[in-house]
Amino acid sequence: MILHLKAGVNAQRINELTTELKAFHIRYQEKDVLITGAGMKTIPVAIEKEVEKFWAFDSDIQLASTIYQKEKRTVQLGDVVIGGTTNHTVLIGGPCSVESEEQIRSASELLKSLNLSVLRGGCYKPRTSPYSFQGMGLEGLKLLAKMREEYGLAVITEARDATHIDEIIEYTDIIQVGAKAMYDQGILRACAKTDKPVLIKRGFGTTLQEFVQASEFVLSGGNPNVVLCERGIRTFETKTRFTLDLCGVAWLQEYTNLPVILDPSHAMGYAYGVAPLAKACTAMGVDGLLIEAHPNPKVAKSDASQQLNYEEFTALKRDLETVAGAVGYKIV
Template identity: 50%
Template structure:
């Protein structure tokens, strides 16, 4: 066993071991209704997803865009989790929501825009649930690792890093997925790293190849946006996979031994 494998952090989320073998986290960008999240959770579970994603508090670029269902959304997520057995990942925006979210969420996601919100990171360092830390789209790998240290230093060892695309001069996709980050991080940190091809691509046709590339480069998992009716989604519809596309992706990932 080489050093990197031996020292790797394995994060147990209700029996799902992140860092041991690749995991698939899937679900809508936002929780929109009880029916929507339940329907999606059951579908992604049937395709072999390991965890459910869904936003209740949404950090939208425009203050006039849908801001999420809040606590109601967390309740729907919890219900979907209980019905399917899938652990839940959801984004935290505000320190004041930590206590309430502890009741509903299995993994706290910190979005790219909050990667350097150090007071939030420090508070998440004091809880006993894992944190999925997304790389800021204008941040270096070193800055990402320093942000992770803010959480680790407070006593929470369970940090999952997430590459979700960085801003470059290229504008044919929403962001540029930094595939380099995966092997680079594998060399310098023991923390698991997952890839978010949905937010990097911004366009659903680009998501499956990026998901495959991320896993082939050694990522410990992927987080994918899936929606029962992406054209009517309240957020990130253009990059959300249809059920059919997600099913096909999962089939391909298995065929190629990527999961």
């Protein structure tokens, strides 16, 4: 249950109520807000006078639910706004992994030349084998920060586990909670304590219910700047890497107030399918796209098969502008 407290309730009383109800307390849109589990369906008589308004729920999707707030949330990212009614599809590009200054600089220049604003690049790679390239780590983070400085790009990189979350928060503009780290409360709770935007990727074995509940860890901890990212679920089909769940995206758009970004590169796993899928996503009016691009995909240290080269990325951006236009959106 979500409870908006009346304006006059003082800090001490809020503390008491928070403890009593075993609730989370946040300030949201200039209100003092308490949140308990969805098991609570009515408010105790004793506190009726202190509550301005309340919402009951069927499940623990509460702050993210359109029942609580119908308007889509906005997340400010430098000059760019994600979500809301901006009708922006933010095209986030860059390599799977940061591999060198030369490589990440070339990606930055590509984005600038296309008037794009957000650069992606993995530094801590959540590889499933210890014998694969594990990412450049802190050195990579510093290269991203350098690019931000030089090119005025916002940067996004993935937190793999809780051991380096502080560094990620420090160096990036959007914290990406990776698909394999999505249940990691160490990460989610750290994200709740900052006000930086957080992009949560859906785990490939994760239901929509669990996915949105992960966002509740961040929202109920006090950070309202959450973006969801669908990147493909694991099914019986093996000809493609994962299965992009656009039915699920339609559900998220209908039942949650969070901006939704899509990652067709990871879903497909093969470059030939990235452009048609990106167009499909764009036609749904999504709030953003994550597309992997590499100066020379064949020699990429990770995900070689799915990264576009710069020519393909440039052509795709142009095509997406046309599709976005057809549904009243703009690629930014």
